[in-house]
Amino acid sequence: MTDVPEIDLSDLAVLRDLAAAYAPAREKSPVARLLVPGLGHLWAVTRYEEARAALADPRLEINSGSFLRPDVPEHCVRYMRTMSEMNGPEHTRLRRLVAPAFTPRKAVEFAPRIEAVVDRLLAELPGQEADLLAHFARPLPMEVICELVGIPAADRPAWREYGVAVASGHGEAFKEALPAIIEGAKKAIAEARATPSANVVSDLARIAGEDGDRLSDDELVTMVWLLVLAGQTPANLIANALVTLFAHPDQLAALRADPALMPRAVEELARWCTPQIMTVPRFAAQDVEIGGVRIPRGEPVTVSVAAANRDPRVFDEPDRFDITREPVPHLGFGHGPHFCVGAGLARVETGVALGALLRRFPGMEIKGEPAYLPDPGTLRLAALPVALG
Secondary structure, three states: OOOOOEEEOOOHHHHHOHHHHHHHHHHHOOEEEEEEOOOEEEEEEOOHHHHHHHHOOOOEEEOOOOOOOOOOOHHHHHHOOOHHHOOHHHHHHHHHHHHHHHOHHHHHHHHHHHHHHHHHHHHOOOOOEEEHHHHHHOHHHHHHHHHHHOOOHHHHHHHHHHHHHHHHOOHHHHHHHHHHHHHHHHHHHHHHHHOOOOOHHHHHHHOOOOOOOOOOHHHHHHHHHHHHHHOOHHHHHHHHHHHHHHHOHHHHHHHHHOHHHHHHHHHHHHHHOOOEOEOOOEEEOOOEEEOOEEEOOOOEEEEEHHHHOOOOOOOOOOOOOOOOOOOOOOOOOOOHHHOOOOHHHHHHHHHHHHHHHHHHOOOOEEOOOOOEOOOOOEOOEOOOEEEOO
């Protein structure tokens, strides 16, 4: 039996440098025990190969009741249980129906519309000094979602506010935003059925499986909600990426000199500073052994993406940030049945946003020391003040 190390995620020193905290634990064992404020103890897989296997293991199930929350209005609850909370055939069916609308090719085809949104947001920045998190990185994903869903231009300022409320995850603003998002989704779906156009909702409404199966209206509304929820990820990835690039001026200079490196840079950034540093816990449906460690039935298991993406067994010099690195399938977007369905879109969105910022503001500098929020599950900044130059 492997001796399992423990990591206390209530320790602010640990949260300030998670990569350093996980490294000795990873070398000692492929699995650690985490003490997480509010959650108690859970098992964390820290090595790459074991992490990939765990993310694809059907014996580790996502809790289908995790979407229930007291601040969701009752009439909205039916739309809250997304693919992210499903397992087995139920999840497989939905994944099969929605995947054609989210292929990498579709994401690339959508790039010009993302570029237009990026250019507009950059033109609206409030001055030569700005908080790029508040004024660019956060509003961008919701603007892109509005393009994907087909939200009319007149409604988009309100949807920006919804995005801020959803990112907060609770409170009165969240409770008010949720019904409005649901109603907006229903309107967009009705429009897509009446007059199909070049957006994801029209694609999803049109797609049928080999057996003629289609998404129901409720499932389409739920898919829009998942887009809104998961679509917040690029905001944190873009902000984290900027901090990382400016902390590595040689890599920043290389990317400025050769913009063709951007796709490879996005992969390295997703490995190095992915927002999702810990996956949603799975629960062992039976006793499971991971890397010689027995996980009893019913206990929660997470994958430490931050640790697995720095595993020296897989990544050469894993603590070196290198945008020319030969790509290795990192876990920044997950793996297995729950691999992020919007990963292609997130990659394109991040690349377009970073490219536009570096071109438009060659003298840009980050002001002060970037401050990350003390969150053991998500790597995210409190703000990103810059001088645009």
